[in-house]
Amino acid sequence: MAGRVFAITGASGALGSAVAKAVVGQGCRVALIDHVHDTPHGLADGDDVLILGGVDLTDAESAKAAIDAAAARFGGLDAVLNIAGGFAWEKVEGGDAETWRKLFRLNVETAANVCRAAIPHLKRSKAGRIVNVGANGAVKAALGMGAYAASKAGVHRLTEALAEELKGSGVTVNAVLPSIIDTPANRADLPKADFATWVTPQELTAVMLFLAGEQASAVTGALIPVTGRV
Template sequence: MSSSRQDQAFEDTPLHAKVMVVTGGFGVLGKALGQHLRARGARVALLDRAETTQEKVNDDGDMLALGGVDLTSVESANVALRQVAEHFGRIDGLVNVAGGFAWETLEGASLATWDHLYQMNLRTAVVASQAILEHLFAAQGGRIVNVSAQASIKAALGMGAYAASKAGVARLTEALAEELKDRGITVNAVLPSIIDTPTNRADMPEADFSRWVSPVQLASVIAFLLSDEADAVTGACLPVSGRV
C-alpha cells in the first residue's frame, strides 16, 4: 500500500496521527502493542533496554525503535523521549510495559530480588512517567497507561516481591491520576492475569493456555484507554484476567 493510501486508511481510526510511546517495546507484549496501535492509526515509538529488536520495524516513518534506553535512569529516559518528540513533533501518550517477573519465597530469599523487581516494574514506570510530562503538557493533554498485574490485588505463594512492585504501579497510577486530572491527562492501569507468551507456556506446560490473556487482547484494552473514547476514565486499575 502506498503511503498516501495508507494515510487515508488510517484517517478514521481511533488513534489517527497520535504519537504513542511504548516502553519494553521489544518484548512480546510491547511488540504486539506497537503493531496494534499502528494498525489503529497511531505513530509509535518503541523503547527498550535491549540494543536491537529481532523483528523488522516498518520504515514508513511512523514506527520508531530506540534501543539501549535505561528507563531506571532519568537522564536516559529524558534523552530518549526528546528523540521521539523531535522525530514525530509531539508525544500524546505513554504505555509503561517495561518490567519483569521472579518467583521466590521469602524464606531464604535474597533482598536483591525485591530491589531488582522494584527497579524493573516500578522505578521504570515512575521515571518514564515523570519524563513524559513535559511533552504531554506541551500537547495540552494526553494518556498514560501502566501495566500492573492481578497479583497487585492478591499475591500468591512466591510472588511477594513481584506483587509488591506491581502494587506500587497501581498506587502510582491512582496518585498520578489525581495529580493530573485537571491537566487534560488521564492515567490508568491494566491488571492482566497470565499473559500468553512463549516464556509462560514453557514455564507452565500443563496449563490451559486458552484461558490466558493474549497480547493482542491486552493491547486492545490498552488502545481503548489511549483513545478519545476513554476521556472520562482516569485513575482506573482495570482487571484483564481472561478466564483464569
C-alpha cells in the same frame, strides 16, 4: 487514533510487540523504547517508527533522553504505554533481598521515570494518556510472589497518585491488571497449564488502546482487571 504519537516501553517483548504492531496498524506514529536492540518483527525505523534501543529506563536521565527524542522526532507526544518490567518467583524465606530491589527498579522506577519525563509533553497534547501495566497478582499475592506483587502494587499506587496529580490537565493515567499473559515464555514455564484460560496479548492490547485513545477522556485512576478466563 491515526496521527497520534505513542511511546511504548518494553517494545521488544511479547506484549510490547503486539501493542506496537496494533498502534502502527491504526496509523499512529510510535517510538519503540527498550533496553535491548531487538525490534518487533515487521516494524523497521522509518517515517512513523522510531526505534530507541539500549535505553536504561531505571536511569531517570536516560528515560528523559528517550522520551525527549520521541517528542522531537514527531513534534509532540500523545500517549505513553509503560510495558517495560520484570518478573521473579521467589519465596521470602531463603530468598535474596536484591530480588526486591531489582523488581522495584524494573517495575516501579522505570514507569515513574518515563511518566516524569513524559508529563510536560503530554500536557501539550489535546488528549494526553498514560497507560501502565500492573498485575492482577498484586491485588492478592500468591506463594512466591511477594517481591513481584509488592513492585506491581507500587505501579498501582503510582497510577492512582499521578491520576490525582494530573486531574484538570487533560492527561489521564490508568493501568491494566492482567493475569497470566499467553506468551511463549509463560507456556514454557507452565507447560501443564490450560492456555485457553490465559489473556492473549491481543486482548490486553485492545484494552490498552482504548485507554490510550481520545474517547477515554472520562477514565482516569482506574485499575482495570484483564484476567481472561482464569
